[in-house]
Amino acid sequence: MTAFLARRLVVMALTMLALTFVVFTLVNLEPNLKKLALQQNNNRMEAEAVERWLEREGYRRPLVVRYGEWLINSVQGEFGHSTRFRKPVNDVLPERLGYTGVLAFWVMVTMVPGALIVGVLAGMREGSRTDRSLSVFSIATTATPEYVSGILFTVIFATWLGWLKGVAKAGDVTFENFTLPVMTMSLYGLGYIARMTRASMAEVMTSQYIRTARLKGLSFPAIVTKHALRNALIAPFTVIMLQFPWLLTGVVIVEKLFNYKGFGWVLVEAADNNDIDLLLACSLVSVAVVILTQLISDVGYAFLNPRIRVST
Amino acid sequence: MQTIGALEIWAGVLGQFWPVWLSLAVIMGFSFAFKGKLGLYGHLYDSGVGIAGIALVLFWILTALFADVIATFDPIEQFALLKRKPPGVVDAESGIPLYFGADNLGRDLFSRMVQGSRFVLTIAPAATLIAFLVGVTLGLPAGYYGGRTDTVLSFLANLVLAFPVILLFYLLVTPGVRETALPTVMAAVFFVFPIILFGLLFRTGYAARPLLFSVQMTLTLLVGGWLYLGLVFNADPLGIVGLDPNELNIFAAVVFASSPGVFRIVRGLTMDIKTRDYVAAAQTRGEGAWYIMLWEILPNARGPLIVDACLRIGYTTILLGTLGFFGLGLAPESPDWGSMINQTRGFIRIVPTIVLPQTLALATLVLGLNLLADGLREQSLKD
Numbered sequence: 001m002t003a004f005l006a007r008r009l010v011v012m013a014l015t016m017l018a019l020t021f022v023v024f025t026l027v028n029l030e031p032n033l034k035k036l037a038l039q040q041n042n043n044r045m046e047a048e049a050v051e052r053w054l055e056r057e058g059y060r061r062p063l064v065v066r067y068g069e070w071l072i073n074s075v076q077g078e079f080g081h082s083t084r085f086r087k088p089v090n091d092v093l094p095e096r097l098g099y100t101g102v103l104a105f106w107v108m109v110t111m112v113p114g115a116l117i118v119g120v121l122a123g124m125r126e127g128s129r130t131d132r133s134l135s136v137f138s139i140a141t142t143a144t145p146e147y148v149s150g151i152l153f154t155v156i157f158a159t160w161l162g163w164l165k166g167v168a169k170a171g172d173v174t175f176e177n178f179t180l181p182v183m184t185m186s187l188y189g190l191g192y193i194a195r196m197t198r199a200s201m202a203e204v205m206t207s208q209y210i211r212t213a214r215l216k217g218l219s220f221p222a223i224v225t226k227h228a229l230r231n232a233l234i235a236p237f238t239v240i241m242l243q244f245p246w247l248l249t250g251v252v253i254v255e256k257l258f259n260y261k262g263f264g265w266v267l268v269e270a271a272d273n274n275d276i277d278l279l280l281a282c283s284l285v286s287v288a289v290v291i292l293t294q295l296i297s298d299v300g301y302a303f304l305n306p307r308i309r310v311s312t
Numbered sequence: 313m314q315t316i317g318a319l320e321i322w323a324g325v326l327g328q329f330w331p332v333w334l335s336l337a338v339i340m341g342f343s344f345a346f347k348g349k350l351g352l353y354g355h356l357y358d359s360g361v362g363i364a365g366i367a368l369v370l371f372w373i374l375t376a377l378f379a380d381v382i383a384t385f386d387p388i389e390q391f392a393l394l395k396r397k398p399p400g401v402v403d404a405e406s407g408i409p410l411y412f413g414a415d416n417l418g419r420d421l422f423s424r425m426v427q428g429s430r431f432v433l434t435i436a437p438a439a440t441l442i443a444f445l446v447g448v449t450l451g452l453p454a455g456y457y458g459g460r461t462d463t464v465l466s467f468l469a470n471l472v473l474a475f476p477v478i479l480l481f482y483l484l485v486t487p488g489v490r491e492t493a494l495p496t497v498m499a500a501v502f503f504v505f506p507i508i509l510f511g512l513l514f515r516t517g518y519a520a521r522p523l524l525f526s527v528q529m530t531l532t533l534l535v536g537g538w539l540y541l542g543l544v545f546n547a548d549p550l551g552i553v554g555l556d557p558n559e560l561n562i563f564a565a566v567v568f569a570s571s572p573g574v575f576r577i578v579r580g581l582t583m584d585i586k587t588r589d590y591v592a593a594a595q596t597r598g599e600g601a602w603y604i605m606l607w608e609i610l611p612n613a614r615g616p617l618i619v620d621a622c623l624r625i626g627y628t629t630i631l632l633g634t635l636g637f638f639g640l641g642l643a644p645e646s647p648d649w650g651s652m653i654n655q656t657r658g659f660i661r662i663v664p665t666i667v668l669p670q671t672l673a674l675a676t677l678v679l680g681l682n683l684l685a686d687g688l689r690e691q692s693l694k695d
C-alpha cells in the first residue's frame with residue numbers, strides 16, 4: 001500500500017508540474033503579453049513602448065526562468081498581483097473559493113443521495129418498469145447541459161412562476177437564492193452517477209451470494225439493504241470522486257449563468273482580462289482539485305476493494 | 313404590428329419542416345420494414361428508446377440538410393423594428409411571420425435555429441471522427457504492447473484529462489492563440505493520424521497484392537493530402553474544403569479535449585481483447601503486431617466503440633454549445649445554438665420565449681444521441 005501510494009504521489013507531482021508549465025506557456029503567449037501591456041498602460045502605446053514596458057516588468061526573460069520563479073513563489077504561497085482586481089491574488093481567491101465551496105457542498109449534498117437512490121431503485125429489479133423510466137430520466141438529465149437546464153428552470157421558476165430568483169448572490173444561503181443553481185448542477189451530474197450505480201447494482205443482484213440470500217428466504221428489502229448495497233456502492237464511489245473535475249466546469253457555467261460571484265466567475269474574469277497571475281492561480285487550484293480527487297478515488301477504491309490492492 | 317396565434321405558429325412551423333417529415337417517414341418506414349436485414353441498425357427498431365433516438369437524430373440531420381428550404385429568412389438579416397418581439401409577429405414587408413419571434417438584434421429565431429443545426433452537425437461528427445482516429449492509432453499500441461509505450465501515452469492522456477475542459481478552452485480558443493501558429497500545429501499533428509492509420513491498415517492488409525495496395529496508397533495520400541491542405545492550411549488547390557482560422561481553432565481544441573477519452577477506451581478494450589484465442593492464433597501464425605491490432609482486435613472492439621461514438625458526438629455538441637455560451641472562438645453573428653443562448657439569455661425577464669428554440673434544439677439533439685447510444689448498447693449486449 002505504501003509503495004502504491006508513493007508511486008501515485010510521484011505521478012501526481014509530475015502531472016502537476018507538466019500542467020502548470022503548459023498553462024504558464026499558454027498564458028504567456030506573445031499576443032497575450034502585448035494585450036496585457038496595452039491594458040495596463042494607455043491603449044495607444046507604440047510597439048516600442050510596449051517592448052520597453054515588457055522588458056522593464058521582466059516579461060522578456062526566458063520562459064523557464066520565469067516559470068521557475070513562479071513555481072518557487074507559489075510553493076511559498078505567494079501568487080502575485082491581480083491586474084483585474086488591483087490587489088494581491090491572495091486577497092481575491094480564498095474568499096471566492098469559499099463561496100464556490102458552499103455551492104459545491106449543497107450540490108453534493110443533494111446530488112449524491114438522489115443519484116444513489118435512483119440508481120439503486122433502478123438496478124435492484126433490472127428491466128422492470130421503474131428501471132426503464134428511471135433510466136430514461138437519467139439519460140435525459142445527462143443530455144441536458146447546465147446552460148440549457150439552468151435557462152429552462154429560470155424561465156419556468158423565476159419568470160413564469162416567480163417562486164425563485166434568477167440570479168444568485170454569493171454568500172447569501174437562502175432557499176430562494178440557492179435552489180436554481182444547485183438544482184441545475186446536481187441534475188446534470190445526477191444522471192451519470194445514477195447510471196453507474198444502476199449498472200453496479202444490477203451486476204451485484206445477479207451474483208451468487210444474492211441468490212444464496214434469496215434461497216435462504218430473506219425478504220427482498222433485507223437482501224438489498226444488507227447484502228447488495230454495500231458491494232454495489234464501491235464502483236459509484238470512484239465516479240462520485242471523479243465528478244469534482246466536472247463540477248469545476250459546471251461551476252463556471254452556473255456561476256456565469258446566475259451571476260454568482262465565486263471561483264468560476266473569477267476564472268472567467270481573469271481569462272477575459274488577461275490577468276496572468278490570477279489566471280495562473282485559478283489554474284493551479286483547478287488542476288489541484290482534479291488531481292487530488294483522482295488520488296482520493298484511486299486510494300479509496302483500493303481501500304474499499306481489497307482485490308485490487310495486490311496488483312497495483 | 314400584426315401577429316398570428318399559437319395555433320397558426322405551430323401549423324406554420326410544422327409546415328415549414330415538410331421535407332424533413334417526408335424524408336423521415338420514408339427512411340424510418342423502409343428501415344422498419346426491412347429491419348431484419350439491416351444488422352445492428354435494424355435491431356434498433358426493436359426498442360422504443362432506439363426508435364426515439366433515431367427519430368430525434370435523423371430529424372436534426374435532415375433539418376441541417378434542408379436548412380435552406382426550411383428557414384424563412386436569412387439567419388443574419390436584422391429587422392430593426394422587430395427586436396425582441398414575441399413569437400408569431402409578422403414582418404410587414406414580406407408578410408412572412410417570424411414563427412419563434414426575433415432575438416435582441418431583430419433576427420428571426422426560427423431561421424437561426426434551423427441554420428444553427430448545420431454548424432453543430434458538421435463540426436461535432438467531424439471532430440469526433442478525428443478524435444477517434446487519433447485515439448485508435450495511439451490506443452491500440454498502448455494496450456497491445458503495454459510497458460513503456462503505455463506508460464508514456466497514458467501519462468500524456470491523463471495530463472489532458474486532468475485539465476478542466478473550461479480552462480482548456482479559455483486558454484486554447486482565444487484570439488491571442490489564433491495569432492500564433494499553435495492551432496495550425498495542433499491541427500497539423502491531429503490530421504496526420506488518419507493518414508497514418510489508413511496507410512497502416514492497407515499496408516498490413518494488402519501488401520501481398522502490390523497492384524491493389526499501390527492504388528489504395530495513392531488514393532489515401534491524394535485524398536488525405538488534399539483534405540490536409542484544405543483543412544489545416546486553408547490552401548485547398550480546388551477551393552472546396554476550407555476552415556476559417558477560428559473554426560480551425562475550435563476544431564483543434566475539441567479534438568484535443570476528446571481524443572484522450574477515446575484513447576483510454578481503445579486501450580482498455582485492446583488489453584481485454586488481446587487475451588482472446590483468435591489473437592493468440594494470429595500470433596502463432598506469425599502475423600505482424602499492427603496486422604493483429606488493426607485486423608483482429610479493432611473489428612472486435614467495434615460494438616463499444618460505436619456506442620461511445622454516439623455519446624461522444626453528443627458530448628462534443630455540448631462542448632460546442634459551451635464555447636458559444638462563453639462567446640469563445642465563434643463569430644458573433646454565427647447562428648450556432650451556444651452563441652444564440654448566450655446572446656438572448658439576458659432578455660428572459662422581458663421575453664421568456666426568446667431562449668427556448670435554441671436551448672430545446674440543443675437538448676433534443678443531445679438527448680437523441682444519448683438515447684441512440686443506449687439503444688445500441690442494449691442491442692449489442694443481446695448479440
